[in-house]
Amino acid sequence: MSDTFFSGAPHWTWFIIPYFFVGGLAGGASFLAAVIDLFGKPEDRPVVRTGHNVAAVGAILSGLLLTIDLGKPLRFWHMLFQSENLPAIMFKPWSPISFGAWAILLFGLCSVLSVLGARAEEGRLQNPALRAVGGTVRGGVAKLVSGAGGLLGIFVAGYTGVLLSVTNRPIWADSPWLGALFVASGASTGAATLILLGPRRGATEQAVHRLSAFDTRALVVELLILVLFLVSLGSVNRVWLSFWGLLLVVGVIGLGILVPLGLHLKPTSFGGLAARPIANAAKLVLLGGFLLRLATMLASEGIERYRVAAGI
Amino acid sequence: MPEPMGFFTDTTVCIGCKACEVACKEWNQLPAENGGIRELSGDSYDNTRRLDGIHWRHVRFIEQFKGPYDGRWLMMSDVCKHCVQAGCLEVCPTGAIIRTEFDTVVIQSDVCNGCRACIAACPFGVIDINPVSGTAQKCTLCYDRLKVGLEPACSKACPTDSIQFGAISELRTRAQKRVEQLHAQGVQANLYGADPNGALGGLNSFYLLVDRPEVYGLPRQPQLPASQLAKSGSLSVASAAVLGLLAIVGLRKRRMDEQSRGGPGNV
Numbered sequence: 001m002s003d004t005f006f007s008g009a010p011h012w013t014w015f016i017i018p019y020f021f022v023g024g025l026a027g028g029a030s031f032l033a034a035v036i037d038l039f040g041k042p043e044d045r046p047v048v049r050t051g052h053n054v055a056a057v058g059a060i061l062s063g064l065l066l067t068i069d070l071g072k073p074l075r076f077w078h079m080l081f082q083s084e085n086l087p088a089i090m091f092k093p094w095s096p097i098s099f100g101a102w103a104i105l106l107f108g109l110c111s112v113l114s115v116l117g118a119r120a121e122e123g124r125l126q127n128p129a130l131r132a133v134g135g136t137v138r139g140g141v142a143k144l145v146s147g148a149g150g151l152l153g154i155f156v157a158g159y160t161g162v163l164l165s166v167t168n169r170p171i172w173a174d175s176p177w178l179g180a181l182f183v184a185s186g187a188s189t190g191a192a193t194l195i196l197l198g199p200r201r202g203a204t205e206q207a208v209h210r211l212s213a214f215d216t217r218a219l220v221v222e223l224l225i226l227v228l229f230l231v232s233l234g235s236v237n238r239v240w241l242s243f244w245g246l247l248l249v250v251g252v253i254g255l256g257i258l259v260p261l262g263l264h265l266k267p268t269s270f271g272g273l274a275a276r277p278i279a280n281a282a283k284l285v286l287l288g289g290f291l292l293r294l295a296t297m298l299a300s301e302g303i304e305r306y307r308v309a310a311g312i
Numbered sequence: 313m314p315e316p317m318g319f320f321t322d323t324t325v326c327i328g329c330k331a332c333e334v335a336c337k338e339w340n341q342l343p344a345e346n347g348g349i350r351e352l353s354g355d356s357y358d359n360t361r362r363l364d365g366i367h368w369r370h371v372r373f374i375e376q377f378k379g380p381y382d383g384r385w386l387m388m389s390d391v392c393k394h395c396v397q398a399g400c401l402e403v404c405p406t407g408a409i410i411r412t413e414f415d416t417v418v419i420q421s422d423v424c425n426g427c428r429a430c431i432a433a434c435p436f437g438v439i440d441i442n443p444v445s446g447t448a449q450k451c452t453l454c455y456d457r458l459k460v461g462l463e464p465a466c467s468k469a470c471p472t473d474s475i476q477f478g479a480i481s482e483l484r485t486r487a488q489k490r491v492e493q494l495h496a497q498g499v500q501a502n503l504y505g506a507d508p509n510g511a512l513g514g515l516n517s518f519y520l521l522v523d524r525p526e527v528y529g530l531p532r533q534p535q536l537p538a539s540q541l542a543k544s545g546s547l548s549v550a551s552a553a554v555l556g557l558l559a560i561v562g563l564r565k566r567r568m569d570e571q572s573r574g575g576p577g578n579v
């Protein structure tokens with residue numbers, strides 16, 4: 001019996017689950033945007049810009065969700081500064097929730113700067129102050145900001161899983177693979193978002209195909225890590241004998257990974273979904289990414305402490 | 313600097329009167345649950361059920377009966393363990409959780425922002441949110457009373473001295489003597505959390521138990537949450553590196569394809 005069954009549930013539910021999903025997706029999109037920005041070609045710019053936009057909106061939304069979820073939302077800044085010792089910084093490198101708060105802040109900053117840079121480049125900024133800031137984010141600086149944003153983005157996607165592992169809760173602390181799993185899911189959902197939104201910002205068909213080819217590989221990595229995650233849980237796997245287990249198998253593995261993989265590799269076998277295989281696969285990947293957070297969070301949250309373990 | 317202080321709870325003399333629960337609630341002015349309308353749990357005499365933000369003491373009732381007249385009651389007054397290496401203190405991102413001069417662990421309610429990381433980090437399920445304050449709360453080992461030389465309200469109220477308060481070094485000696493006494497009587501008794509070289513560097517609230525820790529709802533080998541950090545972090549970095557490589561390889565492949573087709577592969 002795992003010792004994790006004796007701990008208490010933190011009630012991280014209806015704001016934190018969307019936060020983990022949005023943060024992962026935004027982080028993955030920013031990571032891909034940075035890689036394409038640094039290693040791609042000028043015709044990939046629309047994808048890069050879409051990535052920065054998704055990252056900026058996602059980072060702001062993540063910060064809001066995280067703040068609303070606090071018992072005392074107005075004290076959110078206590079995670080960043082020592083409330084009794086201003087302006088000293090509050091930072092614990094061994095506590096994911098502490099360094100994660102900083103990561104989201106910096107991720108949001110880089111993403112917003114990248115968006116401003118791109119808008120200034122396109123001449124779409126009216127406000128003089130914003131235009132001045134955007135004007136500084138060009139050339140080498142723009143690449144640097146984009147690269148930093150990408151690294152921070154994938155960090156944000158993964159730290160949420162590490163945060164869960166650095167607890168004493170069932171499932172989360174019983175496996176070291178949750179961070180890696182959320183990284184892979186962040187990458188796959190990030191790519192899926194770019195596939196769906198990229199064309200509106202002028203992404204070419206080839207660019208979308210390349211994103212979809214990447215998504216296929218990311219889904220294979222995700223599936224592999226998911227298997228390793230389940231194997232590492234050992235006897236704790238019995239918690240999946242519940243609705244959440246069904247959701248994991250049908251929703252996450254089936255609909256969220258295997259069907260999109262099938263749509264990428266052999267679309268003709270999927271009837272109606274085959275009409276727009278890439279877009280439909282992307283939608284399913286997003287659904288799977290959300291259900292992954294939902295199942296892993298609520299399966300653990302729902303375990304009634306003590307009694308299960310002690311059998312009393 | 314005062315000596316480390318704490319509790320030694322001898323579960324063999326607990327009579328389940330809950331005086332400790334009441335004294336704790338009174339002294340710390342903890343609100344009633346559900347507006348004072350108590351739902352009966354149907355679980356023995358235990359209607360408190362767990363430690364949380366408004367129950368900082370909890371008397372467990374464990375019925376071990378093979379037949380109507382063949383069995384025993386185990387009773388244990390549970391509380392925060394004031395771990396020497398405390399998981400809650402380790403993860404708290406606001407610095408609200410501090411170690412006091414008495415080596416106890418206290419949450420400063422005016423600093424806590426209710427992120428609830430400490431709830432998931434505590435191996436014993438001690439902390440929860442107090443709905444009145446909106447912050448995480450738990451036993452303070454009556455820090456306010458200790459400051460003025462008083463003993464905590466619960467141990468003061470305990471009529472059988474099942475809960476004993478004192479300097480940890482002295483409590484350990486006393487506990488060891490009690491174990492020897494029980495062994496001499498043929499009772500299987502063990503100390504839980506008394507070993508400074510054991511899990512979490514020892515617990516400043518430790519117990520004498522007569523069954524396995526799990527029976528009392530206590531983990532066998534409690535861990536610090538950050539023990540997972542290095543492994544979980546490295547695996548995450550490795551997977552990010554693999555995905556980054558896959559993305560770069562995809563872009564390179566395109567360039568090579570274009571070059572082999574004689575297209576514009578010059579970026």
Ligand code: SF4
Nearest residue numbers: 392393395399400434
């Ligand atoms: S028992 Fe839990 S709440 Fe108490 S000090 Fe240890 S980790 Fe913190």
Ligand code: SF4
Nearest residue numbers: 404424425427428430
């Ligand atoms: S809920 Fe309060 S005491 Fe607990 S970790 Fe968060 S800030 Fe710290």
